[in-house]
Amino acid sequence: KLDAKILRYMTSDEFRVLTAVEMGSKNHELVPLSLIAQIAALRHGNSHKIIGELAKKNLVSKIKNAKYEGYRLTYGGYDYLALKTFVKRGSVYSVGNQIGVGKESDVYIVADESENQLVLKIHRLGRVSFRAIKSKRDYLQKRKSASWIYMSRLAATKEYAFMKVLYDNGFPVPQPIDQVRHCVVMELIDAYPLRQITEVKDPGKLYSDLMNLIVRLAQYGLIHGDFNEFNILVKDNGDPILIDFPQMVSISHPNAEWYFNRDIECIRTYFRKRYNYESMLYPKFQLDVNR
Ligand code: ATP
Ligand code: MN
Ligand code: MN
Ligand code: MN
Structure with a gap:
């Protein structure tokens, strides 16, 4: 579930470290702490402490076994980063009720700065399959879900692009408003x-x-x-x-x-x-x- 409250409870150092995990994810399935500390440009000890707090809040998860040790974003962490960007751009100001649970997404009513109601669609691929692979080993499970985050971003990017071309050409579709990571903001249709x-x-x-x-x-x-x-x-x-x-x-x-x-x-x-x-x-x- 989307927890809008966490937006208020994050320090700027936590945000730096979370962003560092995302950046590290571009070329590491599991981002080593040393790389996180380097990108965040905090002292190693500080990054270590902060990453522990992010893990407690379920925004990152730690994967450790004989071969690998590192961190990756969770859907919670990815939601946070996307919302933060929307808020910065002014396309989302507050998050309201969930109106839809699709197989592949969560859909919320949100409002922008001028209190216009909009729809936020958060793509969540792999939710079903994630349960299905529960029997597999921990590392495999979490590794899988890292690529689901990537697939969800792809789905949101495609959805926004299609919606835009259709809307601009007079098709009866919601007006696309904004897109970040695995999320799309669009017009709320009263129907x-x-x-x-x-x-x-x-x-x-x-x-x-x-x-x-x-x-x-x-x-x-x-x-x-x-x-x-x-x-x-x-x-x-x-x-x-x-x-x-x-x-x-x-x-x-x-x-x-x-x-x-x-x-x-x-x-x-x-x-x-x-x-x-x-x-x-x-x-x-x-x-x-x-x-
Ligand atoms: P599926 O499981 O069919 O693939 P999905 O996860 O892709 O669904 P959507 O079909 O886009 O999600 O949205 C789920 C539900 O949310 C819709 O059936 C509809 O009730 C509601 N919804 C989505 N977008 C809007 C909108 N722009 N305005 C009003 N309601 C919407
Ligand atoms: Mn649908
Ligand atoms: Mn469907
Ligand atoms: Mn769908």
């Missing part, structure tokens, strides 16, 4: 996921809006890749807003047609089961997507 909406006024209209959206995306060169009832928010006026982009693929991907058909099928199946709505009309990759 619920399709999954939670028990009554849709005009299923036929929504169905064709969604099919048109899939085709428009593909004509623009992109396939969402996870186009389902959880990733479509429906506004009061019935308009859909699309979210959740890290997995998007290009229509020049070798399996593009398969991804495209899967998105289409996902909506057809949902409308059939949930609204008893079935249409003969649905887009075909070869016909509807100009390549």
